[in-house]
Amino acid sequence: MGKVKILAIESSCDETAAAVVADGHEILSNIIYSQIDLHTIYGGVVPEIASRKHIEKINPVIEAALSKADCTLSDIDAVAVTFGPGLVGPLLVGVAEAKAIAFAANLPLIGVHHIQGHICANYIEHPDLEPPFMSLVVSGGHTHLVRVVDHGKYEVLGRTRDDAAGEAFDKVARAIGLGYPGGPKIEEAAKRGNPDAIPFPRAKVNDNEYDFSFSGLKSAVLNYINHAEMKNETVNRDDLAASFQKAVVDVLTEHSIMSIRQYGVRDFALAGGVASNGALRESIAKACKAEGVNFYCPSPLYCTDNAAMIGVRAYYEYINYRFADLTLNAVPSIAIDYRS
Ligand code: KG4
Ligand code: ZN
16 A cells, blocks of 8 residues: 555645645655745734735645645545634635645545644654653744643643743744744844843743743833833843743743653653744753653744644544544634544
8 A cells, every 4th residue: 555645734824835745754745835024014914914825825835735746636645734723814715725625636634733733743853753742832822731642632731821932922022123023033132142131030820830921021021121211221132032032941941841740751842833942942952851851843844834744643633534524614713632
């Protein structure tokens, strides 16, 4: 029997992406059309503009993914698509497209949870990684500390009560005039700054020690900038970026260590757009080493939104015969453990 080839589509935010994935970890193609430049002038993603661009780009992106993989639809075994969480308009473009292809080519359809996809990005370069393991997913919309019990079975230990880690990066970047997307820009500035220059708070959530809260940190940064302006002092942006990044990284690392100790895990996997941050990768890798735990993290290309990770997650649905039908709809907000 030949390899299982899945055509995967991702359009939950501002990346129009398609990939062909063989047997769950071999990436035959991974095409990403990033709309970032379009949204930069507005300081963030504008949903309506994103939807329109997805409609324009989705067919060429899928054609490119098939052609790069040297495939036609007749070589494909299933069509997978992100159905949530994300922006409803952008999600609908991908979902409608996947349903149309599945119907026209008579292929099984698989709906993939975006955050589960982020975690599965780890399997691409580490096919040896198997559940159970602990995972920290940090993206623009989500911050989750999750136990991956099995393929498709997740237990949430902690989540953010307010802003996601990536959202905090984006908001702070905007406040100091670095623009969108903030994560990579803060990371660049932080390399030139002193992480101990400004003592920003590390928030604790009282009723669940695994939960996160980043809005207090964001307010502390804004207050710091306001005070400096009132006193006519200039803010050292590099020091501010470095101190802010350190505060985020410290909290994420501390919670990760706590979970490793409590659950006695063997493997720890970082995931999501913020996982491409070098300081975070280094800090969690170091903590894992000290705890005697294997550390995994996708290459930066597979940390931020892509369709390859959706194809990987879909493979485990495929081998367990978990298919969607043509009533599949976009779901803007849906928990990672919706089916556990
Ligand atoms: O996973 P992702 O591509 O999209 C969502 O599912 O949200 O994550 C995007 C987020 C943005 O907030 C972006 O600022 C952040 O990931 N990000 C970073 C870095 N690269 C992207 N944050 C910190 N450091 C980075 N190098
Ligand atoms: Zn994402």
